[in-house]
Amino acid sequence: MKQFINILKFEYGTYLKNKAFIIITILMMLIVGVGLTVPRIIDMVENKKGDTNVGDTDVDDTELPIVAFVDNFSTDIQASLTLFQEKLPDKEIVLVDIDESEIKKSVEEGKYESAVVVTGAKNYKYIVNDIKMYDTTRDSIKEIMIYKYRVDTMQSLGLSMDQTNDLLNVEIQGEVVQSGKDQFMNFIYTYVMVFALYIVIMLYGQLVASGVASEKSSRAMELLITSAKPSSLMFGKVIGIGLAGLTQMVLIISSGVISFILNKDFIDGSGMLSQVLDIPASTLVYMLIFFVLGYFIYAFMYAALASLASRVEDMTTLVMPVTLIFVVMFMVTMMSMSSGNVDSTLMKVCSFLPITSPMAMFVRITMGNVKFFEIIISIVLLIGSTLGIGYLASGIYRMGVLLYGKTPKPSEIFKMLKSSR
Amino acid sequence: MKLIANNLTKSFAEKEVLQSISLEAQSGQAMGLLGRNGAGKTTTIRIIMGVFPGDSGQITIDGEKINRDKFKIGYLPEERGLYPKKEILEQMTYLGVLKGMNSKDARKSSIKWLERLGMTEYTNKKLTTLSKGNQQKIQLAATLVSNPDIVILDEPFSGLDPVNAMLLKDVVKELIVEDKIVLFSSHQMNYIEEFCDNIAILNKGKIVLSGNLKEIKRSYDRSKMVVLSTQQDKIEEFCKTSLNKMVVGLDRTADGLMIQLDSASKKNEFLSLLSQQNYDIDGMYVYEPSLNDIFVEYTED
Structure with a gap:
């Protein structure tokens, strides 16, 4: 036990002191932290000339962009102008009386942000320099035109103003009674979590494999194996790397969370993101369980297979089957998620098979219909198999680390396993 | 211990x-x-x-x-x-x-x-x-x-x-x-x-x-003598002619002239006979196998 703790400490320390590991962690923290600050920076840059008081989003204080307005069609131009101003509250609509080419020039010069020229009941021109990525004005103007056309037509058909308003601004009272889950809301965080699970297992699993293989190829194993029990070596490595990975993840997520809280107003004005991120505590608990178990079951397989390799290059080939299974499982899960049917027979089977359950069951919990006892069965099966695979892996590891030369065939591995018991 | x-x-x-x-x-x-x-x-x-x-x-x-x-x-x-x-x-x-x-x-x-x-x-x-x-x-x-x-x-x-x-x-x-x-x-x-x-x-x-x-x-048969001399040819000749009863093998090696006697008990007799001849002899000793020889002897296929 003491030996195991020493190995664990050493392995954990190895990664915490590893330059590449530190650099990647810091880089990721920066990317996440700064990434979430970007909206704030954009906001700052855009409001620079307007006000020094950056965080303030008070509309009255800032100058509104001016939109030139020409109406060559309507009889009541003033009413038309009022309608546009009403529907575009974040613009200042100015009635101008100049011809089109001059308007174009003014827009180009930046005198007006854009211009609207109404040329008929169903015709208009929107004059603008650059259409921005999220230019909502364009769509708004179209809607205003449709609205205006309807109002005009209804009134010409003899309806009163109130009647038209009633018809056009009808409000329907409705209520959604939800018995299952809101797949859309859950989809986003489930997607993120499944992706994180994929990356964590892949990344740290491979780290375990290459750690084992490099100890073997550098022959440091010759000394290690004569100084410590193979099982201590393997479990120490797997858990050590797991802890290092956890540390890395916690740091990156914290950086994201802190940055999110600091920049909340800028990222998430509508509160949509907060709503999406409002993950139930039980989901987080399940996530942790499946993360930990998923990591262990794969890390054990990686460690056992890597122990059979004499060189680091052989290791890649040896762990390939496990990686492939894992990638296929990831694709199946992702595809079921986007199809919306996470309770298909395939997913049901996958959610109980220990190798696939960390992802499949997790997705079914967040997005599908699954009974509590099913979750428990799946977790118990997973724990059992993780322990079983851990035991088998330490057996393979014990023999594997002493094998050099030709990589043994699966049948030979079984034979050795049997004779070593 | x-x-x-x-x-x-x-x-x-x-x-x-x-x-x-x-x-x-x-x-x-x-x-x-x-x-x-x-x-x-x-x-x-x-x-x-x-x-x-x-x-x-x-x-x-x-x-x-x-x-x-x-x-x-x-x-x-x-x-x-x-x-x-x-x-x-x-x-x-x-x-x-x-x-x-x-x-x-x-x-x-x-x-x-x-x-x-x-x-x-x-x-x-x-x-x-x-x-x-x-x-x-x-x-x-x-x-x-x-x-x-x-x-x-x-x-x-x-x-x-x-x-x-x-x-x-x-x-x-x-x-x-x-x-x-x-x-x-x-x-x-x-x-x-x-x-x-x-x-x-x-x-x-x-x-x-x-x-x-x-x-x-020491357990090896001590019937092999090594003679170091500048007159190896003459000694060899002498062994072949006059001492052919007790000398059963002769071999020139880098160490010197290797002489195999038919029995270890003939050592003294061999020495006295050889010394009477007045050859210029630098040294004479009983041959002991090196570890190398022993190793090869025991592990050769």
Whole structure:
């Protein structure tokens, strides 16, 4: 036990002191932290000339962009102008009386942000320099035109103003009674979590494999194996790397969370993101369980297979089957998620098979219909198999680390396993 | 302290690697474990170190089953290997800790051994930055960090220059003086002859010869004489003509003229007859086989 703790400490320390590991962690923290600050920076840059008081989003204080307005069609131009101003509250609509080419020039010069020229009941021109990525004005103007056309037509058909308003601004009272889950809301965080699970297992699993293989190829194993029990070596490595990975993840997520809280107003004005991120505590608990178990079951397989390799290059080939299974499982899960049917027979089977359950069951919990006892069965099966695979892996590891030369065939591995018991 | 391995056997996947190996090693003495490649030396060493158990047989120290927590074993593997990208002091300390030391003692001992081997300047260097010979010395230091009671050295001299070889010889001699059990495995017979009182020769998983090296040599028939002379031709002629009754074989070797007598008891007669002839003789001695000859004799196919 003491030996195991020493190995664990050493392995954990190895990664915490590893330059590449530190650099990647810091880089990721920066990317996440700064990434979430970007909206704030954009906001700052855009409001620079307007006000020094950056965080303030008070509309009255800032100058509104001016939109030139020409109406060559309507009889009541003033009413038309009022309608546009009403529907575009974040613009200042100015009635101008100049011809089109001059308007174009003014827009180009930046005198007006854009211009609207109404040329008929169903015709208009929107004059603008650059259409921005999220230019909502364009769509708004179209809607205003449709609205205006309807109002005009209804009134010409003899309806009163109130009647038209009633018809056009009808409000329907409705209520959604939800018995299952809101797949859309859950989809986003489930997607993120499944992706994180994929990356964590892949990344740290491979780290375990290459750690084992490099100890073997550098022959440091010759000394290690004569100084410590193979099982201590393997479990120490797997858990050590797991802890290092956890540390890395916690740091990156914290950086994201802190940055999110600091920049909340800028990222998430509508509160949509907060709503999406409002993950139930039980989901987080399940996530942790499946993360930990998923990591262990794969890390054990990686460690056992890597122990059979004499060189680091052989290791890649040896762990390939496990990686492939894992990638296929990831694709199946992702595809079921986007199809919306996470309770298909395939997913049901996958959610109980220990190798696939960390992802499949997790997705079914967040997005599908699954009974509590099913979750428990799946977790118990997973724990059992993780322990079983851990035991088998330490057996393979014990023999594997002493094998050099030709990589043994699966049948030979079984034979050795049997004779070593 | 006496280490005894008794009737060790081991099979890997139906292949019998060791067939009833028995060894004895005494503290304060070095024991040479010899054998051709694949004879089973490493397997024997691994069983002694407890990497895996033998299929049968026991290992005892002073009659009691070996307790590897109590008696520490330092091992210099033939395939050298440490962490290439770790600082030397750090990995030496780690290896000491794995052997059951606390980290402070392990550190102190590491520094001590680095000093003894003249490697202090590399304390905080990474292993890969060192030359091969220096890596070898670090490996030796790592073997001895835990202050082991039993030291197993597998080809310790390979890759060392004469100065470093001398340093290693001194260290090994110190270990012997400090009353440790030293197990020595090498194909460089001169080193074995220099250090080892006892040897065991393994061939195809069996001990084919073991015991005190001097006694083994003495046990050879002492009927072969080596004569050193500037007049070898004349002596050869004389043996062939006048002494053909007692001389049954003649051979010119680099050592001198090798004369095989028909029996060891004829030695004195041969000497007096030869000396009467008044040849210019530089020296004459009874031939003893070298360890090399013995090794080849016992392990040849």
